[in-house]
Amino acid sequence: MKAVVHLRLLLAMVLMTGTVLLGGCGPARLNVDKKYTMDVGDGRAIDLEAQKKPQKVKVEFSVSDGEARVLVFRAEDAQGEEGILEAPASKALGSQRGSTGSFTVDLPPDTKARIVIRDLTKKADVTIKVTNQQ
Template identity: 85%
Template sequence: MVAFAHLRLSLAMLLVTGVVLFGGCGPARLNVDKKYTMDVGDARAIDLEAQAKPQKVNVEFSVSEGEARVLVFRAEDAQGDEGILEAPASKALSSQRGSTGNFTVDLPPNTKARVVIRDLTKKADVTIKVTNQQ
């Protein structure tokens, strides 16, 4: 009976050690899927939390009418409602303009980011998906 108790204790310790060692091996899984009805002059943002390790973030979008610009900024470069409308595109880590698009951006460790949708040419439904590649 004592040997069985020691075996259970050893297995529990091994399990805890595995969780501690492998639990934080990569960035948290990111899978955001949004749909917005937007007009000319509108802007929307999706905030991404900082991760301890670098992330490769994939952004996919489609616009039902006209075009939009989708940009990824460091959060401090596009703060607040004014930031998502007025932050210079030159400060974006990556961006794309069109009726559909797909691009990837590398986020450094411990970097909060904002995915911004703006500069629509017509009122439209915008679908956006943001994922990270692991």
């Protein structure tokens, strides 16, 4: 009888260990919430680390006055400070212009990304939220 109890306890511990180890295999949860005060000609970037699995990234933004353009690039397509303002919009994986907006982008596995805010029409506060949908 003791052997059965010990066997059950051992099996329960093995199952719990496996569950804990496998539970962390998905992409890291992404939840970035930023607010910037920006002027015409300014640009800001949020860099996202590469994940081993593909991700669906959702970008939501609002501008207190006027409009802005928000773009998502592969990091290599918008490198450095100059990439924030000069990276061609045609290379963006997704973008939107407006006073408010929301869009999603599919990121391939092992891809660093850069979210760029630029092309403001007036000085304004820009709020941006970035999440990954799982």
